[in-house]
Amino acid sequence: MTKYVYFFGDGQAEGSGEMRNLLGGKGANLAEMTSIGLPVPAGFTLSTEVCTAFYANNRNYPETLKAEVAEHMRSVETLMGKRFGDRDNPLLVSVRSGGRASMPGMMDTVLNLGLNDETVQGVIQQSSDPRFAYDSYRRFIQMYANVVMGMNGDALEDILEDMKDERGVEQDTELTADDLKQLVVLFKTKVKEALGQEFPEDPHEQLWGAIGAVFGSWMNPRAVTYRRLNNIPAAWGTAVNIQSMVFGNMGDDCATGVAFTRNPSTGEHLFFGEFLVNAQGEDVVAGIRTPQPINKAGGDGSLPSMEEVMPESYAQLMKIQETLERHYRDMQDIEFTIEKGKLYMLQTRSGKRTAKASIRIAVEMEQEGLINEKEAVLRVSPEQLDQLLHPSLDPTADKTIIAKGLPASPGAACGKVVFCADEAEEEAKLGRDVILVRIETSPEDIHGMHAAQGILTARGGMTSHAAVVARGMGKCCVSGCGDIKVDYQQNQFTTRSGETIKKGDLITLDGSTGEVMLGQVPTVQPELTGDFGVLMIWVDKYRRMKVRTNADTPHDSKVAREFGAEGIGLCRTEHMFFEGDRVTAVREMILAADLEGRKTALAKILPMQKSDFLGIFREMKGLPVTIRLLDPPLHEFLPHTDAEIEELAAGLNVSMRVLKDKVDSLHEFNPMLGHRGCRLGITYPEIYDMQVQAIMEAACELVKNEGFDIVPEIMIPLVGHVKELEILRTNAVQVADEVIARYGVDVQYLIGTMIELPRAALTADEIAAQAEFFSFGTNDLTQTCFGLSRDDSGKFLPYYVEQEILPNDPFVAIDQSGVGELVRLGCEKGRQARSDIKLGICGEHGGEPSSVIFCHKIGLDYVSCSPFRVQIARLAAAHAALMDA
Amino acid sequence: MTKYVYFFGDGQAEGSGEMRNLLGGKGANLAEMTSIGLPVPAGFTLSTEVCTAFYANNRNYPETLKAEVAEHMRSVETLMGKRFGDRDNPLLVSVRSGGRASMPGMMDTVLNLGLNDETVQGVIQQSSDPRFAYDSYRRFIQMYANVVMGMNGDALEDILEDMKDERGVEQDTELTADDLKQLVVLFKTKVKEALGQEFPEDPHEQLWGAIGAVFGSWMNPRAVTYRRLNNIPAAWGTAVNIQSMVFGNMGDDCATGVAFTRNPSTGEHLFFGEFLVNAQGEDVVAGIRTPQPINKAGGDGSLPSMEEVMPESYAQLMKIQETLERHYRDMQDIEFTIEKGKLYMLQTRSGKRTAKASIRIAVEMEQEGLINEKEAVLRVSPEQLDQLLHPSLDPTADKTIIAKGLPASPGAACGKVVFCADEAEEEAKLGRDVILVRIETSPEDIHGMHAAQGILTARGGMTSHAAVVARGMGKCCVSGCGDIKVDYQQNQFTTRSGETIKKGDLITLDGSTGEVMLGQVPTVQPELTGDFGVLMIWVDKYRRMKVRTNADTPHDSKVAREFGAEGIGLCRTEHMFFEGDRVTAVREMILAADLEGRKTALAKILPMQKSDFLGIFREMKGLPVTIRLLDPPLHEFLPHTDAEIEELAAGLNVSMRVLKDKVDSLHEFNPMLGHRGCRLGITYPEIYDMQVQAIMEAACELVKNEGFDIVPEIMIPLVGHVKELEILRTNAVQVADEVIARYGVDVQYLIGTMIELPRAALTADEIAAQAEFFSFGTNDLTQTCFGLSRDDSGKFLPYYVEQEILPNDPFVAIDQSGVGELVRLGCEKGRQARSDIKLGICGEHGGEPSSVIFCHKIGLDYVSCSPFRVQIARLAAAHAALMDA
Secondary structure: OOOOEEEEEOOEEOOOHHHHHHHHHHHHHHHHHHHOOOOOOOEEEEOHHHHHHHHHOOOOOOOOHHHHHHHHHHHHHHHHOOEEOOOOOEEOEEEEEEEOOOOOOOOOEEEEEOOOOOHHHHHHHHHOOHHHHHHHHHHHHHHHHHHOOOOOHHHHHHHHHHHHHHHOOOOHHHOOHHHHHHHHHHHHHHHHHHHOOOOOOOHHHHHHHHHHHHHHHOOOHHHHHHHHHOOOOHHHOEEEEEEEOOOOOOOOOOEEEEEEOOOOOOOOOOOEEEEEEOOOHHHHHHOOOOOEEOOHHHOOOOOOOHHHHOHHHHHHHHHHHHHHHHHHOOOEEEEEEEEOOEEEEEEEEEOOOOHHHHHHHHHHHHHOOOOOHHHHHHHOOHHHHHHHHOOEEOOOOOOOEEEEOEEEEOOEEEEEEEOOHHHHHHHHHOOOOEEEEEOOOOHHHHHHHHHOOEEEEOOOOOOOHHHHHHHHHOOEEEEOOOOEEEEOOOOEEEEOOOOEEEOOOEEEEEOOOOEEEEOOOOEEOOOOOOHHHHHHHHHHHHOOOEEEEEOOOHHHHHHHHHOOOOOEEEEEHHHHHHOOOHHHHHHHHHHOOOHHHHHHHHHHHHHHHHHHHHHHHHHHOOOOEEEEOOOOOHHHHOOOOHHHHHHHHHHHOOOHHHHHHHHHHHOOOOHHHOOOOHHHHHHOHHHHHHHHHHHHHHHHHHHHHHOOOOOOEEEEOOOOOHHHHHHHHHHHHHHHHHHHHHHOOOOOOEEEEEEOOHHHHHOHHHHHOOOOEEEEOHHHHHHHHHOOOOOOHHHOHHHHHHOOOOOOOOOOOOOOOOHHHHHHHHHHHHHHHOOOOEEEEOOHHHHOHHHHHHHHHOOOOEEEEOHHHHHHHHHHHHHHHHHHO | OOOOEEEEEOOEEOOOOOOHHHHHHHHHHHHHHHHOOOOOOOEEEEOHHHHHHHHHOOOOOOOOHHHHHHHHHHHHHHHHOOEEOOOOOEEOEEEEEEEOOOOOOOOOEEEEEOOOOOHHHHHHHHHOOHHHHHHHHHHHHHHHHHHOOOOOHHHHHHHHHHHHHHHOOOOHHHOOHHHHHHHHHHHHHHHHHHHOOOOOOOHHHHHHHHHHHHHHHOOOHHHHHHHHHOOOOHHHOEEEEEEEOOOOOOOOOOEEEEEEOOOOOOOOOOOEEEEEEOOOHHHHHHOOOOOEEOOHHHOOOOOOOHHHHOHHHHHHHHHHHHHHHHHHOOOEEEEEEEEOOEEEEEEEEEOOOOHHHHHHHHHHHHHOOOOOHHHHHHHOOHHHHHHHHOOEEOOOOOOOEEEEOEEEEOOEEEEEEEOOHHHHHHHHHOOOOEEEEEOOOOHHHHHHHHHOOEEEEOOOOOOOHHHHHHHHHOOEEEEOOOOEEEEOOOOEEEEOOOOEEEOOOEEEEEOOOOEEEEOOOOEEOOOOOOHHHHHHHHHHHHOOOEEEEEOOOHHHHHHHHHOOOOOEEEEEHHHHHHOOOHHHHHHHHHHOOOHHHHHHHHHHHHHHHHHHHHHHHHHHOOOOEEEEOOOOOHHHHOOOOHHHHHHHHHHHOOOHHHHHHHHHHHOOOOHHHOOOOHHHHHHOHHHHHHHHHHHHHHHHHHHHHHOOOOOOEEEEOOOOOHHHHHHHHHHHHHHHHHHHHHHOOOOOOEEEEEEOOHHHHHOHHHHHOOOOEEEEOHHHHHHHHHOOOOOOHHHOHHHHHHOOOOOOOOOOOOOOOOHHHHHHHHHHHHHHHOOOOEEEEOOHHHHOHHHHHHHHHOOOOEEEEOHHHHHHHHHHHHHHHHHHO
């Protein structure tokens, strides 16, 4: 019989920290904390297997579950000396979700469960505090009605607000026990009225209702969205933790807080957190009251810290957090509650952190001897690194600071102000940068936060919803900005100093300082030194794959080399064709009536191409450079509207008719599958001849005159049949050898091909006979393997990803079972035919971590990606190598 | 040491009929004929390995070749009692090509080799016929200068014509020995003048020149074209046969001829052929003189037959042809020469024949006990069958016969008259049907013959170039039509009765009667009974694969069933969407603003779809029918020009702007890779729901009311990821089960998918979990596997095929190593996951013989093709099964 429920309490636990997959992160850590002797309220965990069985079995529980839960509830009762549903000394419990991966705020929680009109009397007896008892009760009703019964939260909130108005008070805390008692009655009536059913009085009914709601919330839309954004499989499921309640809101000797063993924003080795006196944990996370710092060092002096207010509990907590960090060998994110002076640990988990903090913590922990270099490398996620590589504000720029909030998630962002998530999404779809401004954010805003460049909230601390989610997304966020007053009605916010910022106005956020600025402030590239430099030395030490870049200009080449690129994996010559007045010569070539005409035009392009290659070779200082010969269909170089055609006709001194006929004759129904790539090289060999000549002349000149050591890699695109490559290789060799002979120098060169068609991958053994290297063009390979035009997929691909029909956008992360299988086959067959063939990838996947790891696994020699992703790829390659070992 | 040369002569031969690959067809058969005691002039064969070595080694011969040739020449000299180059009794030889497959007229031949100013005297001595000797000499010079030395043939022909004018004679035969002797001098002078080199006098130099020319001719453009059209690999190479000359032109007791052991046009079991008295073999083939029939039965009485003129030789030949047919167990095409009353066999090979003849011969030979049923089936080539399936002239139609020629290649053809091959090709490219009219054809005309619907020649017999090539191509041809006089200058021909037919005029040919008719004559479908019926019974007995058809209407279904289709493999529902006023409802659906609007429009389409399916199910009488749900992108149903949009807007009563916006919003850059197939079903499930409902209602109605037994096969197109199919399968099952329940009948149905994307083939194991059948859509699979748009490939694909960059047009014959590999993988993975999965193909490859054979090899259950190719597919499937066994 499968065991579904795991107990923890009083130093004993059936689970452990290792059992994360089964018990979820929270459950495993509660068990682990219990085992190592930390003060954890007793409870038990329903494993993730219950969730899986629940969904596999049409939302029904395994048969044995009820009995197991009842048995464990008795154990908790025994340990706590209370009874669930007892009218004298009732046990109250929390019911919380807890998956394998953290999904903050995404899923449902119910607190104070077990309260009813009878047990509330027991709480009053035990606490001697009717106000606390009724406050807990009305909170429970609100939460349960919303979470479990599915009632809109506003209805009860309105009753609360009405009562406060009636009583003439501002804060919830100003309501009396009688007020709250009356609220309970009003709430229950409202629930009955709204839902047509009584609020359940039976604690067991409450319990199973809550368990069902938590499991059900695994599939709620915001959880589904979150999983999609964070690549969490639906199959993992969530666990449910049922734990004795402890109360941080039983008076001023009570408190609740969240903290990090190190600063999650900067990585500084300083215990860091927030707490609220006389509050429940949800109050901290929800960001409704602005919390106080946990210690003096972490605050700005405006509010007293826990270190000062509760020095004994602080000292105990300080010790516990050290124990936890040493035990877990990682920075921990902890939740605690102090009930009448007694400290309880409610949660510990590895803390989310910014990329910057991640690096600093990894490097410092290595220096402290807590972890080794390899572990340090694995601690920094390549996905997250992207944050660091974005520009930050230029420190020398003029800034008009209009407000200041908390530096909740670093980076800089600029955009037009919008006030709602849907609007943010719509504007982003139109390609506009927006800043989402909210009083506070909630899980319903996820899609808007994702779409926005940055997030600004008026309320909420460093651990508020907005802050946590934004850091997870690597998005700039300023939270708790009390300087602004948001007016949703007017679609504007006003600052303390009196400015009014309307929807559509441009503002800039600095998530590292909390500053809000008017207009657009210039940005600068991040300095990647210090801890980052140390880490990248380790990264390069442990990775096997080389990382190259995709670059078409000397400037990009330079940037990429500074980011550590070890060569160019893809230099697209057509980008050069578009530049400046070159396109005129290109058009002349296309419009030429015959070979002679084309050759005349190509002769004009030759010196320009040559100078490009000279520039790039110089920048790359002898590192390998793969140059792809002309790829796009010729019509891409011609204008398409009548007006443009007329202008060009005048410019080229040809008749409008002739030009229009040419444009029409080049029109294609499916240009993606048309007359492009090596098909151009076959039908117009003179174009490739010119390009090879330019490449080889540039190389020979540098070798001869500047002492360079260059081995150009000439890449033929879109080969589908080996014969194409055979012909073009023969042509290229002839031109190259002629140039080498003319310069009288000894220059080696390689000729290879893109593998970007399924047929090329399937016949890679034949093709390898003619290719010294393969570069997998996974952008086009994805298009052909899926039969999916990137340009046209907007009508259904987002829906596919949203509905999890595809696990990922295959243009972002390589589709391993389809496209990846072709790449794997291509490698295998290529190496069979030519054991020393050089294998790389040059699609955009080359800079996406999961794809880079895949490339390592199938044995590629290098990945090539855009300059700004080179470091991400280096780190991902190191991860791959370390995970492999 | 490799043996390169094989001797034959006087009943002994080093080679045999089995050694076709090594010695070529001609060489193997000369060896075989020699071995079985037939009178064959002695000679030897340079094997195809010499050709391969020659091209592999930059056109150099193997080192040992010269010595081997010399040695074998000595054996021939000994046997013939003559010496090569001897001034008294010289041996003259022919040098001929001979590949593994026959390539009539494609390659070079030199006759009378060994003649020079000295040896001609020896020939005079031996023959006592100076006129014959000088005629042979001048023929040799003409042939050698043209074939070996590369001189334009016209220059020497002009000298000959000038001399005939001077002498006032019309025929070559009227020139005297002195005239011819003078011609030799004039020819040699002209050669020197034109080429700047002497005509070679040394017989050994002549010999090696001719050998080189034959090997060289393997790569001449017309041979390359022929191989491409006939799927002969270049790697096979040709052999060279060097054989003692015998002369059919030494007087009236000499003759030369070609014959078939049965009629190659009708298949009738009657010795059939032509001969010319006092002529060389080339004269018969070239069609310059109209030859006499070989026997009375084969002629029309206008010319005396060989049976009458040379009864003894005829009797000997009659016996030999019987021996040959029994020996080879196949109809033979033989060449013979009678030199001063003595019969020599120069060649035997399996005779080319029309499809009709092929079938009759196979069936009759089986009845004669010469071959068995399986062999009979293998004797009829599926490619050729196509000929039979084309329409012939309606026998009841009015015809204006303007001329009559020889029925050289059966079938009927109609088109505009053109007089040159290039023009034929150009017109055909524009989609126009043409009839190529020539005085006679030559290998230079091949491309025009290929492009034309039919060929009409004024000169040449049943074995002339035009006739042989046309039969090989399965094209209608009327040859030797002396009724017409062709005037290339005026671009017209005139008939004996005085009509003038100009370029562009419409004529009709009947290749089975030799009739030439004015205008277009209506055609009828062929009757496929008699021998054909017998053969097809054997075909069905020996094949394993089923043959289905692609049909979208009751009419097509009926036609296909009559052709033996065993079900429908592809019923395209979108064709129904276009019909009549249905497209209006479809457009209404597309333009609907919301789901409700779409459902309203779909409700109008439902009864129409249902009636289609009723009709098709009724015609197919319970045979399986696979129905593909909507596949094309929705924009295909909307108009595109402004005028059409305006008209439609008025018709639908919507604004032009709204309609144009919709058309624009549906525009796709690459519709082939766009929002189509199951992607429509995912985003607009209501469309597929309607279609499934229509299918199932039709099936249930027939089962319930008409006692049918129907298992509809519902096919989801363009699946790339199993999840798509999972969702659409769930929807379809729900709709289908609802219909079944509503009708209260027990109807089974299958749900499956097209495998037409590389990703689907690669993940076929996953997909098979959701599919009861796969149908490989190899049209789209070819497009995506090659990255090749069928609509756009016209700019380079013909060039690719012409240049042999691709061995075949991959849209015609399946590309086995790329696309085929995906199909193979898909089958393997599909069966792994679901052992009883039904596997078929429904691309156009399903009716192309080499593709059908491939489908058999990889284990498909059926192929599906257009109705008119069903019989071809049946035969090909039988070939596959028999070759397999």
